[in-house]
Amino acid sequence: MSLLDYFRSNKKPATAVTAKERLQIIVAHQRSERGAPDYFPQMKQEIIEVIRKYVAIEEDQVSVQLDQNDDNLSVLELNVTLPEKG
Amino acid sequence: MAHIIVVTSGKGGVGKTTSSAAIATGLALKGHKTVVIDFDIGLRNLDLIMGCERRVVYDFVNVINGEANLNQALIKDKRCENLHILPASQTRDKDALTKEGVGKVLDDLADAGFEYIICDSPAGIETGAMMALYFADTAIVTTNPEVSSVRDSDRILGMLQSKSRRAEQNLEPIREYLLLTRYSPTRVKTGEMLSVGDVEEILAIKLLGVIPESQAVLKASNAGVPVILDKESDAGQAYEDTVSRLLGEELPLRFVTEEKKGFLKRIFGS
Numbered sequence: 084m085s086l087l088d089y090f091r092s093n094k095k096p097a098t099a100v101t102a103k104e105r106l107q108i109i110v111a112h113q114r115s116e117r118g119a120p121d122y123f124p125q126m127k128q129e130i131i132e133v134i135r136k137y138v139a140i141e142e143d144q145v146s147v148q149l150d151q152n153d154d155n156l157s158v159l160e161l162n163v164t165l166p167e168k169g
Numbered sequence: 170m171a172h173i174i175v176v177t178s179g180k181g182g183v184g185k186t187t188s189s190a191a192i193a194t195g196l197a198l199k200g201h202k203t204v205v206i207d208f209d210i211g212l213r214n215l216d217l218i219m220g221c222e223r224r225v226v227y228d229f230v231n232v233i234n235g236e237a238n239l240n241q242a243l244i245k246d247k248r249c250e251n252l253h254i255l256p257a258s259q260t261r262d263k264d265a266l267t268k269e270g271v272g273k274v275l276d277d278l279a280d281a282g283f284e285y286i287i288c289d290s291p292a293g294i295e296t297g298a299m300m301a302l303y304f305a306d307t308a309i310v311t312t313n314p315e316v317s318s319v320r321d322s323d324r325i326l327g328m329l330q331s332k333s334r335r336a337e338q339n340l341e342p343i344r345e346y347l348l349l350t351r352y353s354p355t356r357v358k359t360g361e362m363l364s365v366g367d368v369e370e371i372l373a374i375k376l377l378g379v380i381p382e383s384q385a386v387l388k389a390s391n392a393g394v395p396v397i398l399d400k401e402s403d404a405g406q407a408y409e410d411t412v413s414r415l416l417g418e419e420l421p422l423r424f425v426t427e428e429k430k431g432f433l434k435r436i437f438g439s
């Protein structure tokens with residue numbers, strides 16, 4: 084690394100790193116919903132609403148995933164991160 | 170049998186038309202009978218990039234509607250023996266494209282002896298884009314090293330895997346390639362731009378080529394000459410490599426590291 088690079092890298096935050104991290108998350112999320120039936124987004128939304136009646140949660144605390152296993156078996160996986168009791 | 174290649178992206182303005190023109194020309198230069206079709210109904214552009222805008226009489230939609238036959242609508246490229254252009258319509262709306270209509274035109278092109286059919290997709294995920302990718306054997310997912318483009322490319326990959334003819338008929342899946350365009354090695358080095366490796370890792374598809382951000386592209390479009398014909402230019406050479414890889418050659422990447430600078434650069438290193 085040259086002297087110039089040293090000053091350069093000190094001045095500029097490597098925004099590309101942030102971009103990559105954000106993309107990895109959003110792409111993983113997109114892929115998990117791929118191939119899901121058309122009713123899926125709405126169903127997910129309604130599940131979140133139901134949980135919200137009881138616990139205050141944000142959208143990103145819920146992950147709903149549909150896994151197509153072999154044969155004719157699909158598994159609906161629901162993960163909710165509940166807020167810590169305070 | 171004709172090989173159908175869609176140049177697609179999801180996001181607009183990433184370089185699909187530039188790439189379609191370059192790749193089609195490159196294939197034709199290598200001796201393959203090639204046709205490039207503009208699927209951007211209502212917003213045709215390919216004719217300008219190919220430099221044949223004043224020779225358009227009939228278009229894709231005319232052929233689908235039976236108002237003209239293929240021979241009347243196909244424009245023979247003036248520079249390149251094996252190359253033909255099928256322009257998009259300027260006036261009709263995109264619902265003019267139907268699966269039956271598009272399928273029939275593609276069959277007729279195959280019967281006419283075309284080896285490669287390049288489909289220049291419009292942006293978005295509406296009818297035009299879906300029609301452009303539906304019949305594809307190969308997809309060239311054109312992507313800029315930038316967050317929204319990469320995300321949209323991933324969405325298009327989802328479409329290729331679920332909404333295409335090959336997906337619907339349970340055939341061998343579409344071959345998916347990444348074409349990274351408008352790449353700036355300098356900005357990658359300073360950490361401002363996603364690197365080739367980053368994008369490859371995120372999208373996890375085979376890399377077909379990297380086209381640098383280049384002044385030659387604007388020059389080429391100004392003149393109506395596909396940039397691949399500018400053989401001295403970085404972008405032209407990068408597209409040439411891309412075409413060779415498409416045809417199965419293994420070539421190292423070029424133009425992915427910072428070009429050598431003059432005197433100052435040498436003093437300060439790297």
Ligand SMILES: Nc1ncnc2c1ncn2[C@@H]1O[C@H](COP(=O)(O)OP(=O)(O)OP(=O)(O)O)[C@@H](O)[C@H]1O
Binds near residue numbers: 350352390
């Ligand atoms: N490698 C490159 N270097 C510099 N400029 C480029 C490069 N590739 C494309 N461009 C420019 O980017 C713009 C958009 O390119 P192009 O029309 O090929 O994109 P597109 O994906 O077909 O757009 P649309 O989605 O509107 O159809 C043009 O002005 C073009 O000159």
Ligand SMILES: [Mg+2]
Binds near residue numbers: 185209289290291
């Ligand atoms: Mg275009």
